[in-house]
Amino acid sequence: MSTDLPLWFDPSKCLIGGHWVAPAGGGTLPLYDPSTGARIGEIARGTADDIDAAVQAAETARHGPWARLSAAERGRILLRLGQLVTERVDDLARIEALDVGKPLKQARADAVALARYCEFYGGAADKLMGDTIPYLDGYTVYTLREPHGVTGHIVPWNYPMQIIGRSVGAALATGNTCVLKPAEDACLTALAFADMAKAAGLPDGVLNVVPGLGAEAGAALTSHPGIHHISFTGSVGTGVMVQQAAAQNVVPVTLELGGKSPQIVFDDADLEAALPFLVNAGVQNCGQTCSASSRILVHRSIHDQLLERMSARYAALRVGPAMDDLDVGPLISAKQQEIVSGYLNQGADLEIAGRAQLGDMPAGGYYVPPTLFSGVTADHALAQSEIFGPVQVVIPFDDEDQAVQIANGTDYGLVASVWTQNGARQMRLARRVRAGQIFINNYGAGGGVELPFGGMGKSGHGREKGFEALYGFTTLKTVAAFHG
Numbered sequence: 345m346s347t348d349l350p351l352w353f354d355p356s357k358c359l360i361g362g363h364w365v366a367p368a369g370g371g372t373l374p375l376y377d378p379s380t381g382a383r384i385g386e387i388a389r390g391t392a393d394d395i396d397a398a399v400q401a402a403e404t405a406r407h408g409p410w411a412r413l414s415a416a417e418r419g420r421i422l423l424r425l426g427q428l429v430t431e432r433v434d435d436l437a438r439i440e441a442l443d444v445g446k447p448l449k450q451a452r453a454d455a456v457a458l459a460r461y462c463e464f465y466g467g468a469a470d471k472l473m474g475d476t477i478p479y480l481d482g483y484t485v486y487t488l489r490e491p492h493g494v495t496g497h498i499v500p501w502n503y504p505m506q507i508i509g510r511s512v513g514a515a516l517a518t519g520n521t522c523v524l525k526p527a528e529d530a531c532l533t534a535l536a537f538a539d540m541a542k543a544a545g546l547p548d549g550v551l552n553v554v555p556g557l558g559a560e561a562g563a564a565l566t567s568h569p570g571i572h573h574i575s576f577t578g579s580v581g582t583g584v585m586v587q588q589a590a591a592q593n594v595v596p597v598t599l600e601l602g603g604k605s606p607q608i609v610f611d612d613a614d615l616e617a618a619l620p621f622l623v624n625a626g627v628q629n630c631g632q633t634c635s636a637s638s639r640i641l642v643h644r645s646i647h648d649q650l651l652e653r654m655s656a657r658y659a660a661l662r663v664g665p666a667m668d669d670l671d672v673g674p675l676i677s678a679k680q681q682e683i684v685s686g687y688l689n690q691g692a693d694l695e696i697a698g699r700a701q702l703g704d705m706p707a708g709g710y711y712v713p714p715t716l717f718s719g720v721t722a723d724h725a726l727a728q729s730e731i732f733g734p735v736q737v738v739i740p741f742d743d744e745d746q747a748v749q750i751a752n753g754t755d756y757g758l759v760a761s762v763w764t765q766n767g768a769r770q771m772r773l774a775r776r777v778r779a780g781q782i783f784i785n786n787y788g789a790g791g792g793v794e795l796p797f798g799g800m801g802k803s804g805h806g807r808e809k810g811f812e813a814l815y816g817f818t819t820l821k822t823v824a825a826f827h828g
């Protein structure tokens with residue numbers, strides 16, 4: 345393992361039932377540094393046997409001391425965990441930067457968000473309440489919010505810490521036990537987090553981590569009959585398979601999938617305020633963000649002016665290795681580099697309105713030039729497909745109706761923003777645009793641990809983040825007591 349990685353655990357092992365164990369098949373997968381393409385170690389290649397052991401450990405744990413902890417005690421463990429994460433933010437950031445290729449400051453922001461999720465859900469644990477329901481004479485009726493049981497968590501590689509924080513944090517706060525299958529390209533911080541959870545006092549078996557391939561460990565988890573709820577974050581294609589597998593066991597699923605999120609800029613927008621959001625939301629994390637804003641819709645009267653100003657920002661972007669901590673790092677893998685390069689080639693008929701220079705990159709790193717295309721029609725492949733790279737398209741519109749039509753004209757509906765000073769228009773568009781989150785005169789709003797998040801259309805269903813997630817990780821029981 346590379347000495348640059350400040351690891352205090354062995355990533356070639358799984359954490360099952362509170363113990364670090366080698367995967368049953370003895371397999372490992374290679375670990376690459378996206379900034380250089382260099383092989384820097386091995387991770388565990390967990391398979392169906394390890395998933396089975398993890399589900400059994402989680403099943404045992406849900407009937408153990410964990411079941412008897414009060415909500416406040418569960419919350420306290422999460423708060424302690426948040427504290428431990430805060431103390432190790434720099435280590436976690438370094439691990440994530442080397443593993444995922446994101447600039448150090450972005451990796452640090454993810455680690456801070458992970459701590460914040462622990463705080464938020466730690467504080468929320470004892471505030472989830474049922475209802476009392478007025479009913480027939482002689483009855484008292486109330487509802488109980490109970491944990492599902494063993495929850496499966498499948499996480500992608502782009503924001504491992506944030507996605508683990510939001511899904512595992514909410515699942516633990518509500519008393520579930522968890523089996524976490526991190527992405528094969530980015531599992532180190534998942535293992536680090538689970539180890540810290542043990543140190544924070546989480547009972548053995550409450551959080552189990554099995555790294556491995558999607559088709560092996562992931563598929564085994566989603567089809568396992570011992571799982572009672574699945575939280576999946578990833579691509580649409582895999583999400584469909586996950587939902588099909590869960591249907592066989594009649595298990596509820598939260599799907600957090602992709603997006604093609606628009607920012608809609610009207611002619612009365614404060615462009616100075618909008619510009620950093622317009623560009624950053626497209627290139628942050630090298631565009632590998634589900635809520636990346638890959639479409640900029642702009643009123644035709646300010647199209648040229650906006651293009652010119654966005655171009656200048658693209659030209660100023662600095663791209664380089666994660667540890668150089670510039671604006672944009674490499675993509676996650678050679679495969680992702682090939683996919684994004686394919687999309688850039690599909691834009692050969694379009695005008696390149698802005699492009700960052702790559703300069704002198706490490707030869708084996710997975711870099712692509714952040715690129716802004718203009719002259720794009722709303723039905724072009726680059727305006728319809730989730731590219732998952734630092735690529736944005738600018739599309740002009742003539743009026744509000746057309747803006748809404750273009751904004752809603754993809755399969756997705758994850759996030760959107762509206763830039764205008766017109767209050768009535770803000771309110772109208774907040775209703776008319778199809779997306780799980782609408783931002784007015786901003787985008788992304790500080791990460792939004794507190795803000796319910798999730799998709800419409802093929803962006804998925806169910807909500808994570810915020811208090812709302814606690815409803816998704818519980819099931820409702822109605823108690824009707826007759827006392828005369």
Ligand code: NAD
Pocket residue numbers: 498499500501502503525526527528556557558559561562563564566577578579580582583585586599600601602603633634635730732758799803804
């Ligand atoms: P992916 O679907 O390939 O993989 C996601 C996870 O699913 C990984 O852990 C992978 O190992 C696992 N997996 C793969 N095949 C599986 C199978 N057959 N059964 C069970 N699990 C399987 O996605 P990705 O390429 O890692 O991530 C990128 C995608 O994730 C993008 O589409 C992006 O928009 C989406 N995403 C969405 C959100 C959100 O909150 N909406 C957040 C981040 C990423």
